[in-house]
Structures are given as structure tokens and as C-alpha cells.
Amino acid sequence: xxxxxxxxxxxxxxxxxxxxxxxxxxxxxxxxxxxxxxxxxxxxxxxxxxxxxxxxxxxxxxxxxxxxxxxxxxxxxxxxxxxxxxxxxxxxxxxxxxxxxxxxxxxxxxxxxxxxxxxxxxxxxxxxxxxxxxxxxxxxxxxxxxxxxxxxxxxxxxxxxxxxxxxxxxxxxxxxxxxxxxxxxxxxxxxxxxxxxxxxxxxxxxxxxxxxxxxxxxxxxxxxxxxxxxxxxxxxxxxxxxxxxxxxxxxxxxxxxxxxxxxxxxxxxxxxxxxxxxxxxxxxxxxxxxxxxxxxxxxxxxxxxxxxxxxxxxxxxxxxxxxxxxxxxxxxxxxxxxxxxxxxxxxxxxxxxxxxxxxxxxxxxxxxxxxxxxxxxxxxxxxxxxxxxxxxxxxxxxxxxxxxxxxxxxxxxxxxxx
Numbered sequence: 001x002x003x004x005x006x007x008x009x010x011x012x013x014x015x016x017x018x019x020x021x022x023x024x025x026x027x028x029x030x031x032x033x034x035x036x037x038x039x040x041x042x043x044x045x046x047x048x049x050x051x052x053x054x055x056x057x058x059x060x061x062x063x064x065x066x067x068x069x070x071x072x073x074x075x076x077x078x079x080x081x082x083x084x085x086x087x088x089x090x091x092x093x094x095x096x097x098x099x100x101x102x103x104x105x106x107x108x109x110x111x112x113x114x115x116x117x118x119x120x121x122x123x124x125x126x127x128x129x130x131x132x133x134x135x136x137x138x139x140x141x142x143x144x145x146x147x148x149x150x151x152x153x154x155x156x157x158x159x160x161x162x163x164x165x166x167x168x169x170x171x172x173x174x175x176x177x178x179x180x181x182x183x184x185x186x187x188x189x190x191x192x193x194x195x196x197x198x199x200x201x202x203x204x205x206x207x208x209x210x211x212x213x214x215x216x217x218x219x220x221x222x223x224x225x226x227x228x229x230x231x232x233x234x235x236x237x238x239x240x241x242x243x244x245x246x247x248x249x250x251x252x253x254x255x256x257x258x259x260x261x262x263x264x265x266x267x268x269x270x271x272x273x274x275x276x277x278x279x280x281x282x283x284x285x286x287x288x289x290x291x292x293x294x295x296x297x298x299x300x301x302x303x304x305x306x307x308x309x310x311x312x313x314x315x316x317x318x319x320x321x322x323x324x325x326x327x328x329x330x331x332x333x334x335x336x337x338x339x340x341x342x343x344x345x346x347x348x349x350x351x352x353x354x355x356x357x358x359x360x361x362x363x364x365x366x367x368x369x370x371x372x373x374x375x376x377x378x379x380x381x382x383x384x385x386x387x388x389x390x391x392x393x394x395x396x397x398x399x400x401x402x403x404x405x406x407x408x409x410x411x412x413x414x415x416x417x418x
Contacts, residue, residue, distance in 0.1 A: 004389040004403060006380035007363055007412035011247035011354040014409035015279070016238050018253040019045040019400040020069065021231040024190040025230060026092040027167040027227060028197045029053045031101035032073040033060060034171060035201050043226055044071045045400040048393070049116030052090045056082060074223065078103055083139060084110035087308045090397075094122055095164060097145060098172030101134055107145045111138070124165040128156045132169075132176055152206055153178030153217055161186040161211065161298045167194055173215035174203040182213040188299040189258040200224040204353040232258045233305045234399060237374050239263070239282045239311045241406065243271040244316060244382040248283035249409060256280050261302040265310065268292045269317060289313065291321030291356050298327070308334045308375035315343045316382060317356040324351045334372035341379050341387065370398040377402065 019418070020043035023140040027150030028153040030053070032039045041175050044050060046069065054064045054071065066070065079099050087093035087110035100107035112122065126136050131154040153176050158165060166186040171194075173180035185191070187209055195208035201224050204216040231367055235254040242249040243266065256263070256275050269292055272285040291314050296304040304327035312319050315338060325331050335345045340363045344355040362385030367373035375397035389395075392415070395402060403413045 001390070002392055002415050002417050003393050004380075005414055006362070006377065006387045006389070008380050008383040008385065008387060010410050010412055011245045012241055012249055012381070012406070012409045012411055013247050015250045015252060016232045016405050016409050018238070018251060019233045020228040021045070021190060021193070022049060022398050023231070023233070024193040024232055025050060025228045026053055026124065027095050027190070027194045028226070029057065029071070029073065030095040030099055031171050031194060031198060032057060033078065033096060033103060034175060035221045035223045036073065038072060039201070039223045040070065040072045040225045042210040042225070042227045044069050045231065047262065047398065048091050048396050049092065049398075052086055053067070053092065056086045056093055056096065060100070071332065080106045081105050081108040082110060087112055092164070095168055095171070095191070097125065098129065098144065098161070098168040101145050101147050102130060102151055102172045105147050105150060107143070109143045109145075110142060111141050122164075124160065125168045128158065128165060128169040128182075129172060131156050132180065133174060141384050151176035151258055153215070156180065156182045158182065158184040159306055160184070163188050163191060166191050166213070170195060170205065170213065170215065173217060174205070174215065174221060174399050176215070176352060177215040180215040180217070182215070183211065185211055185213045186298060187211060189229060189232060189255065197224075197226050197349065198260070198401065200226050204343045214328070230255045233303065235259060236262045236303075236306045237309050237378070237399070239266060239271070239273065239280070240313050240378055241381060242282040242379050243269070244313045245285045246284050246287065247410070248281070250281055252279045252280045254280040259314065261300060262306055264322060264325040265292055265294055265302065269313065289317040289356070291317035291354060292349040293322045295324040296327050305326055305371050306333070307322065308371040309354065309378055311335075311345065311354055312338065312375040312378040314354040315357055315360055315379065320353060320354050320355050322351055326350065333368035334375045337368070337372070337376055338379055340365055341383055343379075355418070359384065361385055364388045364390070367391045367392055367394045370394050377413070381406070381413070402411045402417070407418055
């Protein structure tokens with residue numbers, strides 16, 4: 001199993017480019033099931049979850065290709081079953097449920113896996129689809145859905161602005177009969193990207209980026225060419241990398257407008273950010289960082305996928321700051337590993353109190369999930385001495401060539417196999 005070895009203490013300097021968004025590409029790939037014709041996608045990150053999604057599309061009856069950062073899919077004979085062997089490794093696989101019901105009137109999808117950061121139930125997906133006429137039973141680890149008379153447009157109010165639930169319902173409603181109105185819908189940029197992709201295929205969706213979506217179902221969708229948006233979480237991670245090492249980075253393909261909540265907190269801590277033509281310039285201001293209080297919230301609030309990275313930065317800040325996690329339970333598994341590096345973090349329920357210590361020291365640590373992995377990489381880049389990170393397969397699920405990108409701007413980081 002691979003691991004990362006990091007020699008810390010070097011300020012990062014230079015240019016770094018953000019890859020395409022994994023969290024946008026995954027639902028867009030599942031949406032390919034809706035299209036009659038070939039879909040060609042560009043700016044697709046080369047990640048384990050992307051390859052798993054393409055394998056799933058193959059099993060469901062699509063012909064796919066993936067070369068460089070371009071992927072394609074064409075449905076040639078759809079099948080209704082998403083098997084456990086694939087779905088168990090990646091939670092986003094459940095996003096094939098809505099498209100399969102819309103196209104075939106039936107679906108048999110294994111209950112999902114993915115990062116171990118809380119229950120993340122799919123009940124909101126199922127309730128919304130039931131409003132559209134689907135019927136479900138869960139047996140032997142599978143969700144079995146049917147809608148013999150086809151999906152019908154409905155008025156759906158989500159109990160919580162679930163991203164995956166919004167995406168599943170958005171895809172299903174695109175081919176439903178009549179109008180679907182979804183209230184309290186997720187507003188994340190990746191949901192907007194999915195809606196824009198579906199519209200490019202011929203869907204009639206309006207309201208994307210707001211909490212109310214209106215979808216007028218159409219008889220069919222066609223293929224299209226589409227470019228996946230850049231990854232805002234990867235961009236945010238590199239912003240923190242510049243700040244935590246005391247360096248200066250030009251971040252290209254940075255979706256800066258989608259990072260308002262992150263940039264607001266970074267500026268409050270003393271990080272200098274400037275949007276230029278084609279890139280964002282990031283550096284630590286005056287050499288000092290001041291800790292802040294953060295609460296994770298649905299977009300446009302502070303993203304839960306950035307709290308672990310910000311915690312690593314706060315270890316080097318002055319004073320005490322708090323991070324309250326309101327999206328997922330069990331998302332502080334990186335805390336004990338940061339403590340191994342010398343961090344002073346106290347947990348109380350869903351709140352972490354971070355006391356700045358100004359200095360971390362390298363040590364062996366273990367990644368527990370995707371964003372926890374990123375926080376340990378950031379901490380290792382800034383720590384004195386050597387940090388070894390085990391179980392980096394989590395990192396490979398969300399960051400394309402991260403060690404190559406970081407070493408390209410001066411980070412002393414290398415991957416070794418065991």
C-alpha cells in the first residue's frame with residue numbers, strides 16, 4: 001500500500017493548476033444514463049472514483065472511454081442493476097437510481113459505501129422519488145425501485161438541502177411527465193453544473209443556484225459535449241497550502257467566485273488573496289495568522305469539505321478558534337492524527353476547539369477519509385521534520401496528482417510503495 005513521505009518546512013512558491021471537479025463529474029457521469037446518444041466530457045479528473053463510475057456505466061450498459069482528461073459514454077443497452085462490488089466503494093453510485101428509474105422504470109442498486117464520515121442516509125432520495133410515483137423496498141442490501149407507469153412531476157420539499165438527493169431528483173425529473181418543483185434544494189456549484197449539463201442535453205431546468213428548482217420533463221435527452229467545472233475544494237486546499245507554508249502560489253483554473261465563504265475566513269486569519277486574470281494569487285500576510293470561528297453549512301456557507309484543511313492551518317494561528325461541524329457527524333477523525341504532530345485540539349460533540357501552537361513536528365500518521373488526508377498533507381508540508389502518511393488511497397479518491405503538483409511548487413513530498 002502506498003504512503004506519502006513529506007519533508008516539511010519549505011514555503012511553496014510558483015504556479016499550480018486546479019483539476020476538474022470530482023463532485024461535479026460523478027453526478028454528470030451518472031446523468032449520461034439519461035442521454036440517447038454519445039456524451040463527451042472534458043476536464044474530467046483522473047481519479048479512482050471516476051474510474052469506478054465508468055466501470056459502473058459499463059455494467060449498466062454503456063460504452064465508455066477515458067483518455068487524458070476526456071471521458072465519453074454512450075448507452076447501448078441499459079440494464080437496471082448496480083452491483084454491490086462497485087457501489088460499496090463509492091457513495092456516488094447511488095446517483096444511478098434516479099436515471100435508471102427514469103429510463104427503465106426499474107432499478108436495483110446496492111446500498112452505497114464511500115468515506116466513513118457518518119450515516120449520510122439515502123432516505124431523502126427515496127422519499128422524493130416516491131413523490132414522483134416510484135415504489136421501493138430494501139432487501140438483502142439492495143434498493144429495489146419500480147415505477148411501472150413512469151415518473152410523474154411533483155412538488156417536493158426536501159427536509160434538508162441534500163446535495164446527492166437534489167442531484168438524484170433533478171436527473172429523474174428531467175424525464176418525468178410534467179413539471180417538478182423542488183424546494184429547499186441544494187445550491188452547491190456542483191448541482192448547478194449538473195443542471196447546466198442536463199440543459200445542454202435538452203432538459204428544461206431553471207432556478208439552479210437557488211433553493212427552488214423547476215424542471216419541466218421532456219420525452220428524451222440527447223448527447224452533448226460538456227466541460228466539467230474546476231474543483232473548488234482542491235482550489236481551497238491549495239489556498240491553505242500557500243498560507244500554511246508561508247509561501248506564495250498562483251492558482252490557475254480557480255473557481256474563486258464559488259469560494260466566498262472560504263476566502264472570507266482565510267482573509268480574516270491574515271491570508272492575502274487577489275483574483276487576477278486567469279489565476280488567484282495567495283500568500284500569508286505579515287507572517288502572522290489569527291484563529292477564527294467556523295461553522296460548516298450548506299452552500300453558500302463554509303463547506304464541510306474544507307474544515308479539515310482549515311483546522312490544519314489554525315494549528316499555526318494565534319489564539320483559539322472553533323470549528324462546528326453541522327453537516328456530517330463523525331468528521332473529526334483527523335484530529336487525533338493532528339495531535340500526533342503536536343496540535344492542541346479539544347473535541348466537544350460536533351465542535352472542535354483549536355488552540356494555535358505555532359509549530360508542528362513530523363510524525364507517522366494515518367488518513368481516515370479524503371479531506372482528512374488533505375489536512376495531514378498540509379500539516380506535513382508545514383511541520384518540521386518528516387511526516388509519513390499511511391492509507392493515502394483516500395487521497396487518491398479526490399486529488400489528481402497531488403504530490404506531483406505540490407512538488408512542482410517546492411514541496412518535498414514523494415509517494416512510495418510498500
